[in-house]
Amino acid sequence: DTAVSQTPKYLVTQMGNDKSIKCEQNLGHDTMYWYKQDSKKFLKIMFSYNNKELIINETVPNRFSPKSPDKAHLNLHINSLELGDSAVYFCASSQVSTEAFFGQGTRLTVV
Amino acid sequence: GQQVMQIPQYQHVQEGEDFTTYCNSSTTLSNIQWYKQRPGGHPVFLIQLVKSGEVKKQKRLTFQFGEAKKNSSLHITATQTTDVGTYFCAKGSSNTGKLIFGQGTTLQVKP
Structure with a gap:
């Protein structure tokens, strides 16, 4: 049983397209996150x-x-994808102040 | 203000040599977590340190939290090829669960 699962694992798309990444956790955690990992x-x-309530929005574009x-x-x-959106996106979940469990990641490539 | 500085960025060692990565914060940390990310993988929780001066061991890994709770280190004794990956420290928030990651230290081990 995968604790945090996200789909798709890979996503290649053209600039200007709209795409979605899904994430599910079966750990019963109250808090879920999206993290972005850049090329570095x-x-x-x-x-x-x-x-279900948004508690952190780290100055991410409205797209x-x-x-x-x-x-x-x-x-x-993600709306109107840009080249700079290319990255690996990780979903994670946790109970507050405890370890975070990460999904396998979605490698998004915008061409 | 909220950054966590981690050094070195890269470390190449011969198998059997020791390895250490360091994290520093300008502000007092409520807790610090350590994660390992294998190449192509996702971050996996290693440990959380909460108390001033705390030292925890996991087999060949030793984690320390500074007396002032502003720095932490991870030391690996006698590295093995299975230790290859990127090690991240992360500052944890006591009320939101948000993690602020250091830049990571990528460890390469030559057999």
Whole structure:
């Protein structure tokens, strides 16, 4: 059983397209996150949801819109993709102040 | 203000040699977590340190938290090829679960 699963694993798309990444966790955690890892491996938080409510939005462009239909799911929709959006996007979940569990990552390539 | 500085960025060692990565913060940390990311993989939690001066060991890995709770280190004794990967420290938030990651140290081990 995969604790945090995200799909797709790879995503290649053209500039200007809209795409979504899905994430689900079966750990019963209250909090879910999206992190972006750039080509230099730097990991930066984008969003955090606690029980379906947005609690962190780290100055991410409006083209990125997270949606949490329930506390086990956190999806990420990206509009009008740009070359600079190419990165690996990780979903994660945790209970506050404890270890985070990461999904396998989605490698997004915008061409 | 919220950054966590991690050095070195890269380390190449011969198998059997020791390895250390260091994290520093300008502000007091409520806790610090360590993660390992294998090439092509996702971050995997190693440990969390909470108390001033805390030292924890996991087999060949030794984690330390400074007395002032502003720095931490991970030391690997007698590296093996299975230790290859990028090691991240991360500053944890006590109320949101948000992680602020250091830049990571990528370890290469020559057999």
